[in-house]
Amino acid sequence: MKTPIPLLLTLTISPLPTSAAADSVYCAVGIPMCCQRTIAPAPEDVGRPENKKVVDTLNREWIRTTPGSLMANIGVDCEELENASVLCHGVKLCCSEPSVLGPYAVGCVPVVDQPPMTKSHNPPFTPLCDPTHK
Secondary structure (H helix, E strand, O other), X not given: OOOOOOOOOOOOXXXXXXXXXXXXXXXXXXXXXXXXXXXXXXXXXXXOHHHHHHHHHHHHHEEXXXXXXXXXOOOOOHHHHHHHOEEEOOEEEEEEOOEOXXXXXXXXXXXXXXXXXXXXXXXXXXXXXXXXXX
């Protein structure tokens, strides 16, 4: 994995809470629970150029926000990510907007911490603490 680019903001963040109310606060400031994993396209989508573009961008733009967490500010919207069928190894990918890191950000979230799926998000995508996300 490439060295993450330096974060230009100084963030002071306590250990991630587990309550729903506290989770919504983290999501409101664009700090999802993330994993330190390399992302790759879904097996059935390997070789599709639009997927390679998104995956390359994600792997290049990981930003370490807190110990044990990573976010990517990728400059593409959630719809583009969903269409690219990007997967993390062993985790699901969420889309969060807006974010302190930019207009769009994504994070890899452990499966056990996933909110329920919505009809507008096909696996492996889920809204990140945002029931209004379309």
